[in-house]
Amino acid sequence: MELDKMDENDWKYHGEGNKSLVVSHVQHARVLRLLKYSTEDAENSHKTTEQAFRHIQNIVDYSKNVMKPLLGETFVHNGEAVKLPLDFIRQLSLKVQQERPESRCDKVMDTFSGCALCLPNLTQLSSCCCYEQHRPPLCVEIKPKCGFLPSSRHVTKDIKTKVCRFCMHQHFKFASGKWKRLSRYCPLDLFSGNKQRMYLAIKHLIEEPQNNFKIFKGGECIYSCKDDADVLQDVDDLAQHLRPYFLPSGSFINGHQSSKFVLNELIQVIVSALLSSWDSAHSGEPRKTHVPEGRGTCEASLLHCDLLRNGNHCLPKDCVLARILGTQMLDNLDIEGLNPLFRRVDQHLQDFPKERSRLQIDGPYNENFLEKVQSGPTEDDGSIQYAVRKVHQYRVAMTAKDCSIMIVISPCGEDDGLVQTLEIQPTKPGFTTSVSILDLDPKPYESIPHQSKLDAKIVNYYIKSTQASHQEMDNPERTNPSRFLARDTDCTLVFHPV
Numbered sequence: 001m002e003l004d005k006m007d008e009n010d011w012k013y014h015g016e017g018n019k020s021l022v023v024s025h026v027q028h029a030r031v032l033r034l035l036k037y038s039t040e041d042a043e044n045s046h047k048t049t050e051q052a053f054r055h056i057q058n059i060v061d062y063s064k065n066v067m068k069p070l071l072g073e074t075f076v077h078n079g080e081a082v083k084l085p086l087d088f089i090r091q092l093s094l095k096v097q098q099e100r101p102e103s104r105c106d107k108v109m110d111t112f113s114g115c116a117l118c119l120p121n122l123t124q125l126s127s128c129c130c131y132e133q134h135r136p137p138l139c140v141e142i143k144p145k146c147g148f149l150p151s152s153r154h155v156t157k158d159i160k161t162k163v164c165r166f167c168m169h170q171h172f173k174f175a176s177g178k179w180k181r182l183s184r185y186c187p188l189d190l191f192s193g194n195k196q197r198m199y200l201a202i203k204h205l206i207e208e209p210q211n212n213f214k215i216f217k218g219g220e221c222i223y224s225c226k227d228d229a230d231v232l233q234d235v236d237d238l239a240q241h242l243r244p245y246f247l248p249s250g251s252f253i254n255g256h257q258s259s260k261f262v263l264n265e266l267i268q269v270i271v272s273a274l275l276s277s278w279d280s281a282h283s284g285e286p287r288k289t290h291v292p293e294g295r296g297t298c299e300a301s302l303l304h305c306d307l308l309r310n311g312n313h314c315l316p317k318d319c320v321l322a323r324i325l326g327t328q329m330l331d332n333l334d335i336e337g338l339n340p341l342f343r344r345v346d347q348h349l350q351d352f353p354k355e356r357s358r359l360q361i362d363g364p365y366n367e368n369f370l371e372k373v374q375s376g377p378t379e380d381d382g383s384i385q386y387a388v389r390k391v392h393q394y395r396v397a398m399t400a401k402d403c404s405i406m407i408v409i410s411p412c413g414e415d416d417g418l419v420q421t422l423e424i425q426p427t428k429p430g431f432t433t434s435v436s437i438l439d440l441d442p443k444p445y446e447s448i449p450h451q452s453k454l455d456a457k458i459v460n461y462y463i464k465s466t467q468a469s470h471q472e473m474d475n476p477e478r479t480n481p482s483r484f485l486a487r488d489t490d491c492t493l494v495f496h497p498v
Ligand SMILES: O=P(O)(O)O[C@@H]1[C@@H](OP(=O)(O)O)[C@H](OP(=O)(O)O)[C@H](O)[C@H](OP(=O)(O)O)[C@H]1OP(=O)(O)O
Pocket: 017, 018, 019, 169, 211, 398, 401, 402, 443, 447, 454
């Protein structure tokens, strides 16, 4: 990238989250990820270039030295911190403003520091060399969220060991107006390793994508959450896009059937990519990651009880889901068990402020930090080392609970006869897939008290609202229909038993 030749016309709006705004290059498979700050957050706007650059370098170091070893070399692309001309960033900010969703405009792009993170465009990261004009690579983005139930003895509310955080959080988000519909997606189904449960989890993501699901075609977002949209219409549009990829030319399947068919095909390719082991050093019988008994099924999941009971709960060892789940499970005390340890660390830092740097509370995120995460006292011996280790582990787990998976699906070879069988196959004929993980930023130490409050709010609201729902069921006239989602009975899937 030649900094003196940066031109805002070479870049376009690509997407954004809570903390950053992403623009993509119109020709090269590159993106710039620019940080955002709240308009009221005056402190951040006064960050000097050096401070901002350090902040972005911290993100790079964390991805590279902490998350990459935990999640796997093949999945993580840490990118590099870059300094950009201020004029370019200001022009870019003006250019993208009209494309930004209103719900994200409570924050503004950082146009003062001149710093950004430059990354490969993961929606275009194809492992296939034969780029077809009429069938550019598809990319599916999934933000899976937390895939297990806590089993920590510190958990005080029984419901937390039965209903997963995502499903409980849905009720809170719906009530607070963040989303207009409840999602039927349950992360525990996605992480189950059971193909039928995974199939339905993805089907539910397609039905109600919220901020957990997007599809790109040739790097352009063609399917994502639109708050007011007619969802059925959207799914039909999506099916139109998918036809050239999944329906053999000259096929006679008509309208609705063909939509169902191509969506089914897409889901199967996604499941296959999520379950593929990517560790090239490993060969032979795939090893499995088991979700401990009772931690892999959520009572709020809308799947058939039989499917939940009988589904096998294990993931191939080196598949992307196993890597993410393993890292999420570094949080083995739950926020309730972590709280007293956080207070121990906090007290220590108040007593000895200089310890902040030795304990690497804000980095540097280097091999030493990873060492602190991975080794040290395993039982609470009352030491500060133990408490710091658990705090570091919790923060790493939080990153893994909030990351996203990108699956690029590239057609290769002839488009005729692509779909020969409806079984999931290790690699579906006619496609290659590549998988990466994004949004691997460190979660601030200071956010832990917020996590604790949010956890209590979500759980209390869930208990209150489900109790109210049961009362409403006794009195149907008062029932709010969107509170009661139908169980998914469409389990007559095309998979063979696994
Ligand atoms: O707390 P959660 O589970 O709601 O996760 C937040 C996400 O909300 P979600 O529930 O996925 O819609 C939230 O996503 P949205 O802004 O809702 O798209 C952020 O990812 C937030 O991370 P950060 O504070 O920006 O680093 C996430 O916060 P962290 O808890 O990961 O810090």
